[in-house]
Amino acid sequence: MSDLLSRRLHQLGERANLTLLSQCLHGIERECLRVDGNGQLALTPHPQPLGSALTHPQITTDYSESLLEFITPAEANPADTLSDLDQIHRFVYSKLDGELLWSPSMPCELPDEDTIPIARYGSSHIGELKYVYRKGLALRYGKTMQCIAGIHYNFSVPEALWSLQQQAEGNTRNARDYQSSRYIALIRNFRRYSWLLMYLFGASPALHKGFMRGRPHQLQELDAETLYLPYATSLRMSDLGYQSSAQSGLTPCYNDLASYTDSLRQAVATPYPEYVAAGTKKDGEWQQLNTNILQIENEYYSSIRPKRVTYSGERPIQALVARGVQYVEVRCLDINPFLPLGIDLTEARFLDAFLLYCAFEESPLLQNGECGQCSSNFLKVVKEGRRPGLHLQRNGEQVTLQSWAEELLENIRPLAEVLDRSNGDHAHIEALNAQLAKVADSSLTPSAQVLAALQKGQTFTEFALKQSQLHAEYFRNQPLTAEQAARFESSVSQSIQEQAELEATEQGDFDNFVAAYQASILALAV
Numbered sequence: 001m002s003d004l005l006s007r008r009l010h011q012l013g014e015r016a017n018l019t020l021l022s023q024c025l026h027g028i029e030r031e032c033l034r035v036d037g038n039g040q041l042a043l044t045p046h047p048q049p050l051g052s053a054l055t056h057p058q059i060t061t062d063y064s065e066s067l068l069e070f071i072t073p074a075e076a077n078p079a080d081t082l083s084d085l086d087q088i089h090r091f092v093y094s095k096l097d098g099e100l101l102w103s104p105s106m107p108c109e110l111p112d113e114d115t116i117p118i119a120r121y122g123s124s125h126i127g128e129l130k131y132v133y134r135k136g137l138a139l140r141y142g143k144t145m146q147c148i149a150g151i152h153y154n155f156s157v158p159e160a161l162w163s164l165q166q167q168a169e170g171n172t173r174n175a176r177d178y179q180s181s182r183y184i185a186l187i188r189n190f191r192r193y194s195w196l197l198m199y200l201f202g203a204s205p206a207l208h209k210g211f212m213r214g215r216p217h218q219l220q221e222l223d224a225e226t227l228y229l230p231y232a233t234s235l236r237m238s239d240l241g242y243q244s245s246a247q248s249g250l251t252p253c254y255n256d257l258a259s260y261t262d263s264l265r266q267a268v269a270t271p272y273p274e275y276v277a278a279g280t281k282k283d284g285e286w287q288q289l290n291t292n293i294l295q296i297e298n299e300y301y302s303s304i305r306p307k308r309v310t311y312s313g314e315r316p317i318q319a320l321v322a323r324g325v326q327y328v329e330v331r332c333l334d335i336n337p338f339l340p341l342g343i344d345l346t347e348a349r350f351l352d353a354f355l356l357y358c359a360f361e362e363s364p365l366l367q368n369g370e371c372g373q374c375s376s377n378f379l380k381v382v383k384e385g386r387r388p389g390l391h392l393q394r395n396g397e398q399v400t401l402q403s404w405a406e407e408l409l410e411n412i413r414p415l416a417e418v419l420d421r422s423n424g425d426h427a428h429i430e431a432l433n434a435q436l437a438k439v440a441d442s443s444l445t446p447s448a449q450v451l452a453a454l455q456k457g458q459t460f461t462e463f464a465l466k467q468s469q470l471h472a473e474y475f476r477n478q479p480l481t482a483e484q485a486a487r488f489e490s491s492v493s494q495s496i497q498e499q500a501e502l503e504a505t506e507q508g509d510f511d512n513f514v515a516a517y518q519a520s521i522l523a524l525a526v
């Protein structure tokens with residue numbers, strides 16, 4: 001443990017400061033496909049009883065009309081975040097007419113690309129812009145990849161904690177820039193150590209053969225419909241999954257917020273030859289928002305993002321440039337098909353300790369090839385993290401995954417201890433010990449457990465459908481209270497009204513709206 005971490009921990013552990021750690025905020029976004037009773041992609045529209053996908057604050061769609069996304073409020077206690085997520089699932093299950101929520105990250109057997117429905121958001125300009133953006137994603141990456149579902153874990157530290165540390169360290173920058181620099185430092189450490197999360201929580205070692213659409217691959221055949229890699233942890237986060245070769249040259253610099261936003265600003269303003277050749281319109285119809293490397297900053301598929309809540313109509317990068325970093329969005333987590341919510345409190349507790357370690361440990365700039373080393377470690381673990389004796393690269397040296405993981409977990413232990421002292425329990429240490437057990441015995445990892453289930457003779461579809469049915473029963477057996485259901489019904493009708501108002505008051509033409517949206521980020525002060 002570095003002196004810096006030790007000093008920060010000592011200060012955090014002082015009685016007057018302990019409550020600060022119970023003010024961290026946690027928000028979860030969970031995606032899942034809607035499927036029919038046979039595990040085939042539901043081709044029905046977004047269920048009307050779930051409200052407007054454009055304006056509902058907690059229930060929307062991601063890429064496809066059939067890809068639901070549930071969003072919780074930010075809560076101080078992750079148990080409340082998970083309770084919010086649980087209620088959303090219960091409400092949704094009360095409205096699904098015989099359909100199920102697909103339990104794993106990797107998609108069910110998919111129809112041909114043309115049949116996969118892109119999400120629709122109505123006739124308002126922002127609704128149409130979201131649709132055209134998704135048409136662009138189909139053109140660039142194909143709809144199949146966009147049917148992958150993930151868990152995004154959003155986390156922040158209270159501003160008072162940052163200012164406590166800023167004063168203790170005699171840093172004289174303005175508070176906003178100091179806070180942003182600390183979140184960017186967290187992200188650099190996350191780039192260094194997030195391979196550990198793939199080993200511990202990756203849960204996509206296998207996929208339905210149709211996902212490959214006949215492309216060449218190095219996967220092995222488990223049965224007539226299932227492809228896998230024996231030691232994979234997360235094919236979702238591998239080069240076969242939610243990644244893009246067009247973006248491979250992007251890896252924005254995480255030295256500071258300005259260089260990060262600059263990298264993205266450049267990417268949304270730099271034409272990409274293949275996309276230029278396709279053009280923005282075909283037969284007068286929009287098919288992508290522009291022909292740049294990224295249509296908008298959301299298209300950058302990184303494993304973590306610095307974030308700031310946006311004002312209405314504001315773009316993510318405008319918010320970051322104007323008000324600095326407010327929280328981080330961890331985007332690399334698979335959905336655990338054994339868990340009704342895809343994530344549980346043990347995982348959330350560990351993530352908190354892990355993220356605080358990334359935030360408080362020394363975080364030198366990534367240089368001298370360390371960026372490439374981080375990427376190669378990450379990609380190695382997603383494809384063969386459970387291989388016995390696997391070696392990773394650390395400061396140019398070979399180190400076994402197991403020994404580095406054990407060392408990292410011991411470095412994280414003091415963060416778990418101070419979180420427990422702040423909460424008055426042992427939940428974080430217990431969560432950390434559960435991860436240590438997985439390092440000692442890889443059969444305890446979710447990816448190993450998925451493969452163990454498949455190797456009992458179930459196909460990917462049979463396994464995933466069985467889990468989906470079990471979770472449906474779990475949610476349906478404990479319906480919402482009348483008061484909870486009424487709250488959801490009210491938010492549904494409010495969302496429908498908001499969309500109708502947006503559409504009724506729309507002005508100007510769509511082409512000018514797109515042009516203004518594109519210009520809004522290019523005009524940003526450097």
Ligand SMILES: Nc1ncnc2c1ncn2[C@@H]1O[C@H](COP(=O)(O)OP(=O)(O)OP(=O)(O)O)[C@@H](O)[C@H]1O
Pocket residue numbers: 025026027028029071072073074075154155156298309326327329
């Ligand atoms: N200060 C914060 N700390 C932690 N989590 C936060 C904070 N502010 C917002 N969140 C959480 O971040 C998530 C934001 O999700 P949302 O989908 O609304 O925005 P987004 O991720 O920017 O949108 P998109 O998914 O379209 O990119 C929510 O779960 C919310 O609770």
Ligand SMILES: N[C@@H](CCC(=O)O)C(=O)O
Pocket residue numbers: 031062146147148149150151242298331
């Ligand atoms: N579906 C993607 C994320 C979609 C998005 O960029 O929000 C995932 O598996 O995480």
Ligand SMILES: N[C@@H](CS)C(=O)O
Pocket residue numbers: 062063134137146298299
């Ligand atoms: N959420 C994904 C798919 S729409 C993105 O923003 O790119």
